[in-house]
Structures are given as C-alpha cells and as structure tokens.
Amino acid sequence: MAILNILLYPDARLHKVAEPVKVFDESLKRLVSDMAQTMYAAPGIGLAASQVDVHKQVIVVDVSERRDSLVVLVNPEILDASGNSDIEEGCLSVPGIYHTIERAERLKVRAFDRNGNAFTLESQGLLAVCIQHEMDHLRGKVFIEHLSQLKRQRIRARIAKQLRQSA
Numbered sequence: 001m002a003i004l005n006i007l008l009y010p011d012a013r014l015h016k017v018a019e020p021v022k023v024f025d026e027s028l029k030r031l032v033s034d035m036a037q038t039m040y041a042a043p044g045i046g047l048a049a050s051q052v053d054v055h056k057q058v059i060v061v062d063v064s065e066r067r068d069s070l071v072v073l074v075n076p077e078i079l080d081a082s083g084n085s086d087i088e089e090g091c092l093s094v095p096g097i098y099h100t101i102e103r104a105e106r107l108k109v110r111a112f113d114r115n116g117n118a119f120t121l122e123s124q125g126l127l128a129v130c131i132q133h134e135m136d137h138l139r140g141k142v143f144i145e146h147l148s149q150l151k152r153q154r155i156r157a158r159i160a161k162q163l164r165q166s167a
C-alpha cells in the first residue's frame with residue numbers, strides 16, 4: 001500500500017473527466033487500497049481517483065466515527081435522489097475551505113465493488129452528501145464550483161494567500 005499525492009485546487013487535472021473502469025484486475029485493487037490508505041491518513045471522509053490523478057471512476061468513502069466502514073464505489077450511477085441537504089463540505093483538494101452546497105438528502109446509487117460485483121446502495125445525510133461530492137470529482141467538478149463566481153474568486157484569493165504564506 002502507498003499514500004498517494006492529492007492534487008490541490010486549482011490544479012487543472014482536477015477538471016479531467018474520469019473514464020469508466022472496464023477491467024477489474026489487481027491494479028484496480030491496488031488503487032482502491034492506496035486510495036483508502038490515503039483518505040484515512042489525510043484524514044478525510046471521501047476520496048475520488050481524480051484527486052490522485054487517476055482518471056477512472058473509483059471512489060472511496062468512510063463517514064463512520066470509528067473509521068471502519070469503507071465504501072468502495074466503482075462506476076457509480078445515481079438511480080434516485082430526493083430531498084434537500086445542506087451539510088457543510090470540505091475537500092482534501094481544497095484544504096481549509098468549508099462551504100454548504102445544496103445536495104440531495106437521500107441517494108440511491110448503483111455501482112460495482114473492487115471485484116466487479118454490482119450492488120445498489122441507499123444512503124442519506126452525510127454519506128449521501130459525501131457520495132455526491134465524490135461523484136462530482138469524477139465529472140471534473142470541485143465542490144466550490146457550485147458556488148457563485150464572486151464566492152469562488154474570494155476562495156481563490158484565499159488559497160493564493162495561503163500558498164504565498166507557506167512558500
């Protein structure tokens with residue numbers, strides 16, 4: 001296992017659209033293990049392959065307090081979404097920035113596990129929001145891109161300032 005390098009906004013590679021996984025082989029299993037280890041080490045509650053510069057439709061999520069409920073979604077598709085949620089979100093690719101985004105409260109997805117077995121998952125609340133956030137990454141969208149142009153400009157200015165201070 002290995003800890004992978006997480007791309008930081010505004011890295012243009014975060015805007016690549018991920019391809020569906022076609023082959024469920026050892027390299028996919030290694031990617032999933034490395035992504036899980038990277039997410040736990042960060043620590044974070046979700047990570048999309050796009051964030052580690054692998055442009056395949058793979059997501060890992062764990063919203064449990066005990067960090068023992070890993071959810072792996074390969075080629076996830078939304079079957080149903082309902083309700084409104086407004087949980088504050090953060091992102092390992094946008095450190096230090098937290099914002100509330102309008103999301104569905106309940107979500108039903110179809111996906112494959114790392115072995116290629118299809119399953120459906122029903123979720124709500126934080127898990128549902130986290131899955132929507134990670135699925136956005138697979139489409140090349142970072143959560144702050146749901147915000148207005150003005151708010152995004154302010155965030156970009158803050159990030160630039162943080163970078164200058166840490167340089």
Ligand code: NI
Pocket residue numbers: 090091092093133134137143
């Ligand atoms: Ni994120």
